[in-house]
Every structure is written in structure tokens, then in C-alpha cells.
Amino acid sequence: xxxxxxxxxxxxxxxxxxxxxxxxxxxxxxxxxxxxxxxxxxxxxxxxxxxxxxxxxxxxxxxxxxxxxxxxxxxxxxxxxxxxxxxxxxxxxxxxxxxxxxxxxxxxxxxxxxxxxxxxxxxxxxxxxxxxxxxxxxxxxxxxxxxxxxxxxxxxxxxxxxxxxxxxxxxxxxxxxxxxxxxxxxxxxxxxxxxxxxxxxxxxxxxxxxxxxxxxxxxxxxxxxxxxxxxxxxxxxxxxxxxxxxxxxxxxxxxxxxxxxxxxx
Amino acid sequence: xxxxxxxxxxxxxxxxxxxxxxxxxxxxxxxxxxxxxxxxxxxxxxxxxxxxxxxxxxxxxxxxxxxxxxxxxxxxxxxxxxxxxxxxxxxxxxxxxxxxxxxxxxxxxxxxxxxxxxxxxxxxxxxxxxxxxxxxxxxxxxxxxxxxxxxxxxxxxxxxxxxxxxxxxxxxxxxxxxxxxxxxxxxxxxxxxxxxxxxxxxxxxxxxxxxxxxxxxxxxxxxxxxxxxxxxxxxxxxxxxxxxxxxxxxxxxxxxxxxxxxxxx
Numbered sequence: 001x002x003x004x005x006x007x008x009x010x011x012x013x014x015x016x017x018x019x020x021x022x023x024x025x026x027x028x029x030x031x032x033x034x035x036x037x038x039x040x041x042x043x044x045x046x047x048x049x050x051x052x053x054x055x056x057x058x059x060x061x062x063x064x065x066x067x068x069x070x071x072x073x074x075x076x077x078x079x080x081x082x083x084x085x086x087x088x089x090x091x092x093x094x095x096x097x098x099x100x101x102x103x104x105x106x107x108x109x110x111x112x113x114x115x116x117x118x119x120x121x122x123x124x125x126x127x128x129x130x131x132x133x134x135x136x137x138x139x140x141x142x143x144x145x146x147x148x149x150x151x152x153x154x155x156x157x158x159x160x161x162x163x164x165x166x167x168x169x170x171x172x173x174x175x176x177x178x179x180x181x182x183x184x185x186x187x188x189x190x191x192x193x194x195x196x197x198x199x200x201x202x203x204x205x206x207x208x209x210x211x212x213x214x215x216x217x218x219x220x221x222x223x224x225x226x227x228x229x230x231x232x233x234x235x236x237x238x239x240x241x242x243x244x245x246x247x248x249x250x251x252x253x254x255x256x257x258x259x260x261x262x263x264x265x
Numbered sequence: 266x267x268x269x270x271x272x273x274x275x276x277x278x279x280x281x282x283x284x285x286x287x288x289x290x291x292x293x294x295x296x297x298x299x300x301x302x303x304x305x306x307x308x309x310x311x312x313x314x315x316x317x318x319x320x321x322x323x324x325x326x327x328x329x330x331x332x333x334x335x336x337x338x339x340x341x342x343x344x345x346x347x348x349x350x351x352x353x354x355x356x357x358x359x360x361x362x363x364x365x366x367x368x369x370x371x372x373x374x375x376x377x378x379x380x381x382x383x384x385x386x387x388x389x390x391x392x393x394x395x396x397x398x399x400x401x402x403x404x405x406x407x408x409x410x411x412x413x414x415x416x417x418x419x420x421x422x423x424x425x426x427x428x429x430x431x432x433x434x435x436x437x438x439x440x441x442x443x444x445x446x447x448x449x450x451x452x453x454x455x456x457x458x459x460x461x462x463x464x465x466x467x468x469x470x471x472x473x474x475x476x477x478x479x480x481x482x483x484x485x486x487x488x489x490x491x492x493x494x495x496x497x498x499x500x501x502x503x504x505x506x507x508x509x510x511x512x513x514x515x516x517x518x519x520x521x522x523x524x525x526x527x528x529x530x
Contacts (some may be wrong), residue, residue, distance in 0.1 A: 043471060043475060045475060045478055045479055045482070046478070046479040046482040046483055047478075047482050050482075064471045064475075065471070068448040068452060068471070068472045068473065068475050068476045069448055069449070069472060070471075073448075073449065080456070081452065081453075081456055082456075082483075082485065083476060083479050083480045083483060083485060086483050087479060087483075145530070148530040149530070152530070159529050159530065160529075160530055161527040161528070161529060161530075162527060162528050162529075162530050163526050163527055163528075166528075166530070179469060179471075183333040183334055183338075184334070184338065187333060187346065188346075191345070191346055191347075201470075202469070202470050204444060204467070204494070205466075205467050205493065205494040205495065205526060205527075206308060206329045206330070206333070206335075206494055206495070207333045207334060208333065209526040209527060210308060210310060210329075210333050210526060211333045211348060212526075213310055213311070213312075213526055214310055214311040214348050214352060215348045217310070217311040217312050217315075218311055218347075218348060218351050218352075220347065220348060226527070228470065229469070229470040229471055230470065230471070261428050261470060261474040261475060261477075261478055262426040262427060262428055262470075262474060262491070263426070263427050263428075263431075264424050264425075264426060264427075264529055265410070265413040265414070265417070265424065265425055265426075265427050265431070
């Protein structure tokens with residue numbers, strides 16, 4: 001049976017009810033295109049698009065927006081930006097279909113992006129509660145420093161950012177991915193779930209990190225690990241690639257990893 | 266003449282017209298309190314509050330919100346959070362007046378926070394244009410790596426984050442502070458001012474950094490340095506402390522620095 005782009009989208013969206021203002025959707029290409037190969041990535045960067053084309057894919061599924069914004073910002077970015085124009089031109093001329101797949105994965109129960117991260121960290125046995133925006137883990141007593149090293153090894157990270165004391169003991173951990181480090185989410189979560197530590201992707205520096213700093217100063221044991229946005233969500237996209245392979249066994253499917261966008265100097 | 270809290274606030278706000286919804290204001294204490302000493306800091310962290318009290322200050326002037334949010338979020342944070350309650354209790358019992366001074370400095374022309382950063386970096390001679398939200402600098406050809414090392418030395422930073430190529434040559438630089446790394450601000454600025462690099466505090470990882478990554482992949486020379494939010498704004502608060510010393514010479518005034526909130530592991 002021929003696989004069309006819309007078959008893949010229908011399979012991914014499945015039973016998930018997407019909100020009317022979802023950021024998901026087919027940004028390039030047509031629903032009735034025949035899929036000859038699928039590439040899956042965190043974001044449709046220039047190099048990911050090139051790699052997808054080299055691999056013979058004609059459908060690229062990416063988690064974040066292709067033009068550097070959560071919501072499409074046509075008016076500010078499209079006009080005359082050469083970086084945008086060149087990538088747009090490459091995608092359009094190559095005939096690559098580009099499907100943004102963000103909400104569909106976060107709305108799954110459990111959130112597939114978090115699930116991918118839990119699996120990559122090998123922490124399935126520690127799952128205690130699923131809050132949808134995060135999971136609560138309880139593990140044998142360890143330290144912030146040991147958990148940081150474990151995350152670096154398991155995710156292959158050159159570095160991560162830690163607020164708090166590396167020697168602090170911890171057992172109860174909140175884990176999420178992406179831009180979920182904000183105070184409005186994390187501070188009540190620390191309190192309501194009696195957490196020692198939160199591990200997530202990124203968030204504003206003056207909110208949760210400063211809360212952790214104050215808590216420590218007051219003798220309350222709290223810590224925060226920021227893995228990086230892409231670094232925290234790539235495992236979820238890799239999980240999607242694996243499940244697509246099972247759903248579409250006749251189609252070549254590959255996950256394309258990116259290097260960390262920052263280096264530490 | 267006795268200096269009252271309101272004298273200091275009036276001097277700071279001066280001719281700057283603050284918006285009705287400004288985040289600035291006296292969060293603790295009364296306008297008619299006599300000021301016996303002033304402490305100035307990036308944020309009123311627990312340890313900064315303690316240091317201000319140890320130094321005998323009864324007015325603390327801080328740039329960011331004392332309870333981990335840009336706008337006061339009384340409903341979510343105040344209720345029963347022990348970290349909030351303990352800091353609130355310490356400030357209230359000590360009689361320390363706390364004045365949030367954010368917009369008044371960013372609204373000054375030039376923005377005093379950016380001005381403090383320019384001075385600390387020793388880059389006054391390179392100023393070419395003031396966009397209010399950022400300044401445009403033009404300097405003798407150097408490299409991203411050299412500028413990163415200069416920023417680390419001048420600001421005393423243990424690390425910073427760089428997107429782009431350390432060997433890339435650059436002359437035209439956009440410089441700002443705080444949470445000004447977002448794509449909506451930075452991407453048009455790169456384009457409209459023909460910038461090689463932007464240096465700022467922090468911003469979301471999937472916007473400007475990914476734009477820089479794509480530009481580099483396309484052979485367009487772009488780079489981004491993130492100094493850290495507090496790290497980029499502390500020099501501006503230190504500049505405020507210096508000008509307060511000149512305005513209120515009889516009052517003991519000191520700047521209180523904080524350690525970086527993150528460590529790199």
C-alpha cells in the first residue's frame with residue numbers, strides 16, 4: 001500500500017484532539033504526496049533539512065518551528081531575511097514535505113516527549129506520578145552531582161547547567177522537557193510534590209533558579225538541572241521515529257540528531 | 266538633611282515617565298522612612314537581603330522581582346510557600362525597605378543597564394548607534410572567541426554560552442542585557458544593522474541560537490554570546506550604586522554582588 005503524507009499525519013495525531021490554535025501542521029508539501037522516506041528531528045535546521053534530503057527522505061517531521069519561533073511569525077521573519085529565504089527556497093525546491101509535530105506529542109497520555117526522556121535516562125522503574133506537564137520520580141538516595149553525571153552520560157551531553165549543591169542528597173525528582181523551567185510551573189511543583197530536584201530543558205534564569213538559590217540559603221534542599229531545550233526533547237522525537245518504524249515498516253525512517261546549539265567557553 | 270526613601274525613589278525615577286503597569290515600586294517599607302544605608306543588587310535574594318542587613322542598610326534597591334517572577338504573582342506564590350514566607354518574614358521583621366528598580370533604568374536614555382555593561386566591557390569608544398533596547402558597536406576586527414574571553418575577564422564570569430564559530434571574525438556587534446535574546450528582537454536586528462554578532466543576557470534556545478546555526482550553515486557569518494541574565498545586568502546596577510553615591514554622599518551605599526546562579530557540570 002502506498003503511504004501518503006496524510007496517512008503519517010493521521011497516524012501521529014490519532015486520537016489526540018489538537019486545539020484549534022495548535023502549532024502543528026503541514027508547513028510544506030501536500031497531504032496526498034507519496035512518502036518515499038521519513039526523517040525525524042528536533043528542529044528543521046538547515047543542516048537537518050540537508051541531511052534529510054541526502055538520506056532520500058521526502059517527509060521531515062520536526063518538533064520546533066522551522067523559522068525560529070514557537071508560533072509562525074510570517075510578518076516579521078518572512079519578508080527579506082536571507083537565512084529564512086534560503087532555507088525556504090531549499091525546502092520548496094526540493095519538494096520536501098515538512099510536518100511540525102509538537103502539540104500532538106505533548107498531548108499524548110503520557111506526554112511522548114517526556115516518555116522518550118524517561119526511557120533514555122533508564123528511569124521507568126522510578127515513575128510515581130504523571131502530571132502530564134511533568135512526571136514525578138522517586139529513586140534510591142543519590143546526589144545532585146551523580147544525577148547530573150548520569151544525565152550527561154545517558155544523553156551524550158557535553159555539559160549541563162545546575163542550580164544548587166552537587167553534594168545534596170535527593171530522592172524525589174520532577175522531570176519534564178523543553179521550555180518548562182519557569183517559576184509558575186516549577187515552584188508550585190516543588191512544593192506540592194515535596195521535590196528535592198527538578199530536571200527540565202530550559203527556563204528563565206531569574207525564576208526557578210533564584211527560588212532554588214533562596215531555598216538552599218534557607219537550608220531547604222532544592223536543586224535544578226537544565227539539560228538544554230533540544231537535548232531534553234530529542235529523545236522523545238527519537239521515540240517517535242521508532243514507533244513510526246513499527247507503524248510504517250515498508251518506509252525508510254531515520255532520526256537525525258543535531259549538535260548542541262551552544263558551546264561553553 | 267534627612268534622606269527619606271521617597272527622596273531616593275524620586276531621584277531615581279527623575280524625568281523618566283514610568284508606564285502605569287510598571288513593575289517598579291516600593292514592595293516593602295514606607296516612602297517616609299529615613300534612609301540610614303542603601304544596598305543595591307541585581308535581585309533581592311535571601312543572601313543579598315541578609316548581606317544588606319549585615320551592612321546596616323535599611324533600603325535595598327533591586328532590579329528583578331523578589332519572588333521569582335517579572336510581575337508580582339501573589340496568588341500563586343504567596344499562599345503557603347515556605348521559601349517565600351521565610352524571606353517575606355525576614356524583610357518585614359527587619360524593617361528593610363525594598364524598592365524594585367527595573368523599568369526606570371531601562372527607560373533612561375541611554376538605557377542605564379546597557380550603559381553599565383558597555384562601561385564594564387570598556388567599549389564606549391565603539392558605540393555607533395543607540396536603539397534603546399540595544400546598542401550597535403563597531404570595533405577593530407576581532408574574533409568571536411577573543412570577544413568571549415574579553416567578556417569573561419571583564420565581567421568575572423566562570424563561563425558563558427556561545428552559538429557560532431569561535432574563529433569567526435567580527436566587527437559589528439549588537440549588545441543588550443537581560444532577557445533580550447529572543448528571535449523577535451534579535452533576528453531583525455542582525456539583518457537591519459548588518460551585525461556579525463549579538464551579545465546579551467539570555468533568551469529562548471530555539472529562536473536566535475537556531476537562526477545563528479542556520480546562518481552559519483549557509484555561510485553567513487553570525488554569532489551569539491549569552492552572558493547570563495544577572496551577569497549582563499549587574500554592571501548596570503553597580504553603575505546605579507555609583508551615581509547614588511554622588512547624589513546622596515552622606516548615605517552609606519554599597520553594591521552587593523551575587524555568585525552565578527548556575528554552575529556548569
